[in-house]
Amino acid sequence: MLSEQSAATVRATLPVVGGAIGEITERFYARLFAARPELLRDLFNRGNQAAGTQRQALAGSIAAFATYLVDHPEERPDAMLGRIAHKHASLGVTAEQYALVHEHLFAAIVEVLGEAVTPEVAAAWDEVYWLMANALVSIEKRLYEERGGNEWREWEVVGRVEETSDVATFRLRPADGRPAPDFRAGQYVSVQAELPDGARQIRQYSLSAAPGSPVRQISVKRVVGDAAPDGEVSNHLHARVRVGDRLSLSAPSGDLVLGDTDAAAPLLLASAGIGVTPIVAMLGHLVDTGHEGPVLVVHGDRSPTEHALRADHEAYARKLADASVHFFYEAGADDAEASHRTGLVDLADVAVPRGTRAYLCGPLPFMRAVRAQLIGKGVAPADIHYEVFGPDLWLAQAG
Missing domain, CATH: 3.40.50.80 (Nucleotide-binding domain of ferredoxin-NADP reductase (FNR) module)
Known part of the structure; x- marks a missing residue:
């Protein structure tokens, strides 16, 4: 895991980096989307970016991973890594994207911390990043292999039920006639929706019926924001998607499953x-x-x-x-x-x-x-x- 020299440096600098991690992640996303605007349009959740929750989650995961490495040098936080990897796999994240994240994240660290980022500090946190990134890449590779690739498929809406005033259930069947992939109760799928402005936003929805049927079922709550923006995809599904329409779905993901x-x-x-x-x-x-x-x-x-x-x-x-x-x-x-x-x-x-x-x-x-x-x-x-x-x-x- 983390080398002794890097562990000592990370332990000493964790309060400083942890204290600035919120600003670091804000700068990171600004840099990333300036360089690659299509990622915000077609991969990252625009609502979470506007609300700042994605920055909080990234900051929390980095700080938690680094803390775990210095407190448990012979272990790794498999439960946390598994949850992140399943989310990434449902979005179609690739190994190459970790290098892009590294480039902009470490540039943001230098911008925020300045001269405090000595070569020794940079090397230690670089080791933390790649330990986390390589672990995620390995788990995501296994998930892709288990599901036979990283394929988005078209599914036809064959039923819609209004469960409550703000929850609708959509029943779906593969549009290509091929068998539906297996899943475990508790898992979710990603739904990629093309919005009026041309963006292809992705959201995860739990499969709300047990395995065993060729028809899949998701139950979507319409998200109406107070201080935060309304949910783009949930409102799109409620307002526009009817029986006969098609949705693009990922293979099932998620580790909240019965053991x-x-x-x-x-x-x-x-x-x-x-x-x-x-x-x-x-x-x-x-x-x-x-x-x-x-x-x-x-x-x-x-x-x-x-x-x-x-x-x-x-x-x-x-x-x-x-x-x-x-x-x-x-x-x-x-x-x-x-x-x-x-x-x-x-x-x-x-x-x-x-x-x-x-x-x-x-x-x-x-x-x-x-x-x-x-x-x-x-x-x-x-x-x-x-x-x-x-x-x-x-x-x-x-x-």
Whole structure:
């Protein structure tokens, strides 16, 4: 891993670099898009760039990776690298692009830190970068090999269902007639949409039905910004895409999937808002495979009417041999329903069996709160898995 000399230099300079990493990443993206404007048009999420969340995620991942290297010199943060690699593979990132990133990132470091970037400092952080980049390239190469390449395919919309006032489900079939690729419950696909200004923006959406059908299903929440811009692709899909239209999809990606050891282990599947989509797919898979172990099903939403895929959520839970359902609603909870509760998700009086493996998907504050409660109940941190929609700000906000 990191050489002893570089480790000492990174440890000594981490406070300075970490303190400036936000400005560094801002300068980096400005340089990158000035040199290669097509990357912002057709690869990077313009909404996340405008809101600054992509810069935060990049800064957090670099700082977290460097910290991990100096604190655990014989290891590497495989979980973090795996999540990043799956996102990159779903976008079609290539090995050659890492050299482009290196060029503009290190130019930005020099711009921000100036004379503090001595040859020794530059060499140490260069080693950090390439350790991270080469690890990602290796994982992404394996992912591309497993899926048979890095191919975008056209899929025809064969069904559209309005789940709630702001969530629509699109059912898709390969337009070329070839078989649909296999996927694992919990994974997502990238959708490339051509927008009115000619940009081809890419977004990831979880597959919201279990594997096994030739028809794929994504459930898309229309993103309406407050301080942030409206979601370009989600609003485009809601307003313009109907049965008979075609969408360009990547192969499935994502590592929030049930493990091979989960067949007998107690499971907790917790979601909030549109985070329900991969969780419903997991529940469908558990039903299809005849899962007999205990399953805790937890969900938080504004109200029952805003709970997307609620009918599937409830139906799958009822079909499981041993399931306990806890739906939390900020308003409109039906007191006659034993599974309904009023308020935010709170596991204080929910019994969590020993050995539970937990899968979380939803807004970051929700996942942080649930993770803390689960650890307090004795669930091992290694057994708590999560998926972040959009830039992964978990690391960026770690305290």
